[in-house]
Amino acid sequence: MSGDPIYTEMIIEYSRNPSNYGKIDDAHIHRHDSNPLCGDSIDLYLNIDGNKISDVKFDGKGCAICMACSSVLTEMIKGKTLDEVKKFEKDELLSELGLEHLIKTSPVRIKCALLSLKTLKYGIYSYFVDKMKDSESAGNLNEEAANLY
Amino acid sequence: MQSTSETFGDLRKDFPVLNRRVRDDKKLVYFDNAATTQKPNQVIDAITDYYQNHNSNIHRAVHALAEESTEAFEQTRDKVAKFLNIEDSREIVFVRGTTEAINLIAYAWGRDNVKEGDIIVTTEYEHHSNIVPWQLLTQEKKAQLKYIDIDDNGELMIEQLDDYLSTGKVKLVTFSHMSNVLGTISPVKEIISKCKNAGVLTLIDGAQSVPHMKINLNELGCDFYAFSAHKMLGPTGVGVLWARKEILEKMSPFLGGGDMIREVHKYETTWNDLPYKFEAGTPNIADVIGFAKAIEYLEKIGMDNIRKHELELTRYALEKMKQIPGITLYGTKEPEKRGGVVSFNFNDVHPHDVGTIIDKDGVAIRSGHHCAQVLMEKLNVAATNRASFYIYNTKEEIDVLISSLENVAKVFKL
Numbered sequence: 001m002s003g004d005p006i007y008t009e010m011i012i013e014y015s016r017n018p019s020n021y022g023k024i025d026d027a028h029i030h031r032h033d034s035n036p037l038c039g040d041s042i043d044l045y046l047n048i049d050g051n052k053i054s055d056v057k058f059d060g061k062g063c064a065i066c067m068a069c070s071s072v073l074t075e076m077i078k079g080k081t082l083d084e085v086k087k088f089e090k091d092e093l094l095s096e097l098g099l100e101h102l103i104k105t106s107p108v109r110i111k112c113a114l115l116s117l118k119t120l121k122y123g124i125y126s127y128f129v130d131k132m133k134d135s136e137s138a139g140n141l142n143e144e145a146a147n148l149y
Numbered sequence: 150m151q152s153t154s155e156t157f158g159d160l161r162k163d164f165p166v167l168n169r170r171v172r173d174d175k176k177l178v179y180f181d182n183a184a185t186t187q188k189p190n191q192v193i194d195a196i197t198d199y200y201q202n203h204n205s206n207i208h209r210a211v212h213a214l215a216e217e218s219t220e221a222f223e224q225t226r227d228k229v230a231k232f233l234n235i236e237d238s239r240e241i242v243f244v245r246g247t248t249e250a251i252n253l254i255a256y257a258w259g260r261d262n263v264k265e266g267d268i269i270v271t272t273e274y275e276h277h278s279n280i281v282p283w284q285l286l287t288q289e290k291k292a293q294l295k296y297i298d299i300d301d302n303g304e305l306m307i308e309q310l311d312d313y314l315s316t317g318k319v320k321l322v323t324f325s326h327m328s329n330v331l332g333t334i335s336p337v338k339e340i341i342s343k344c345k346n347a348g349v350l351t352l353i354d355g356a357q358s359v360p361h362m363k364i365n366l367n368e369l370g371c372d373f374y375a376f377s378a379h380k381m382l383g384p385t386g387v388g389v390l391w392a393r394k395e396i397l398e399k400m401s402p403f404l405g406g407g408d409m410i411r412e413v414h415k416y417e418t419t420w421n422d423l424p425y426k427f428e429a430g431t432p433n434i435a436d437v438i439g440f441a442k443a444i445e446y447l448e449k450i451g452m453d454n455i456r457k458h459e460l461e462l463t464r465y466a467l468e469k470m471k472q473i474p475g476i477t478l479y480g481t482k483e484p485e486k487r488g489g490v491v492s493f494n495f496n497d498v499h500p501h502d503v504g505t506i507i508d509k510d511g512v513a514i515r516s517g518h519h520c521a522q523v524l525m526e527k528l529n530v531a532a533t534n535r536a537s538f539y540i541y542n543t544k545e546e547i548d549v550l551i552s553s554l555e556n557v558a559k560v561f562k563l
Contacts, residue, residue: 004560006505007502007506007560007561012560012561012562015499015502037517038501038516038517038532039517039518039522039525039531039532040501040531041531061499061531062499062531063499063500063501063502064498064499064502064561065501065502066499106505109501109505112501
């Protein structure tokens with residue numbers, strides 16, 4: 001099974017030891033989401049300082065792909081501004097783990113890969129709309145999240 | 150119709166899809182039979198023949214095609230009745246599947262018979278289709294939904310039923326004949342006899358039992374029974390609801406429309422006779438006719454032989470899997486108490502990863518919550534892997550599964 005296109009060393013390692021795994025009490029943004037068909041289920045927690053993501057954690061249950069992508073996503077967005085994160089594309093996340101091929105090869109497993117990003121986009125949208133009363137800044141995030149996969 | 154070989158090994162030739170190669174030119178090992186089974190040529194040909202030579206709507210027109218179609222459709226009803234040892238085929242209602250059958254009962258029987266404070270009893274190992282319709286009904290009626298829990302062996306804690314029945318408020322006990330996840334066969338006779346003594350009706354979800362064992366509804370004594378054609382070699386989109394005539398006659402209709410009426414006036418309608426009262430609209434004629442061939446196929450092999458074959462495969466699989474370090478098996482350890490379903494987890498590898506890795510070897514199993522999230526909560530797992538067997542499966546295929554699981558261990562460095 002060498003050269004497996006999905007189960008690379010990196011993915012297995014992240015699934016064993018996920019980064020930023022845990023909870024943030026009273027997080028500024030807390031969003032839960034799941035994939036109803038496969039049962040992957042995560043909670044994403046973000047703290048915002050000024051316009052920056054000062055802390056991010058996630059927890060939940062999921063397959064190796066879901067755990068690895070959630071880990072990498074949290075690593076990639078920590079310290080970034082909300083504007084930067086708003087523009088975050090799925091390709092950026094997938095290429096970090098060499099999973100771009102999933103878009104074409106596995107319509108089922110792509111959902112595992114992108115659950116965390118979808119949760120992030122919904123979370124930031126709600127933050128702008130509900131907490132900041134700023135639907136302009138929220139932009140199309142809600143729609144983007146809904147159409148991610 | 151082609152002749153069906155008596156031996157299990159030979160009948161694989163009747164199933165074209167079993168010759169398929171998948172992924173990297175691997176032989177298909179199809180172990181997802183609890184989700185749906187493959188279809189033999191006899192069923193596929195019957196459907197093609199119907200569309201090529203007989204296609205017509207039924208029960209109305211007097212032309213030749215309509216008569217042929219009606220006859221073939223109604224012959225299937227008779228065949229189903231005989232298959233289940235039911236004397237009156239008017240008690241057989243064709244629906245889309247088990248889910249629709251249960252919803253029909255919840256809607257048409259439940260709305261007239263369940264009141265505020267009443268209790269519906271189900272079990273922890275039900276499929277969502279035998280939970281959600283009852284949640285909808287009990288919420289609407291302010292009634293209560295209660296569960297018979299399962300023990301550590303994956304069997305129903307039947308003494309809880311006595312407690313529920315003693316309240317005098319139970320209107321219906323609804324449970325699956327065989328769990329689609331654990332394979333546990335419910336103590337059907339015991340449950341029915343307790344309910345009968347208490348004057349309570351019983352509904353059995355037979356989606357996982359009718360395909361795999363001899364069912365005699367005349368002897369069983371339940372009040373409603375539901376199952377699906379596609380899990381027993383038949384086409385998708387066909388299911389059967391059986392209920393006692395006395396109950397069906399008193400029940401309000403489910404869907405209103407064509408075929409279910411006797412006379413329609415501007416503001417009132419009288420209902421057609423059984424079973425048509427519950428079969429509004431043009432039914433799935435072609436697939437019902439195809440279903441007849443599936444029953445013929447199973448009868449030719451013999452349901453007792455099928456049960457024996459699956460028991461042998463299950464025993465073999467359980468034995469082999471026990472030897473793999475890191476395997477957790479769910480359900481009763483006694484093969485006789487279960488059907489041909491083996492649910493397992495492999496170390497802490499998520500079932501979707503197991504499923505994806507062994508799929509590369511051509512092995513098709515189901516990974517997920519199997520539409521049984523209440524049970525997953527009870528087992529305290531997000532999901533399980535499930536291999537489920539049918540008549541065309543072999544021990545050699547189980548060996549492929551076992552060696553494929555070794556690949557999972559390699560990938561995850563276990």
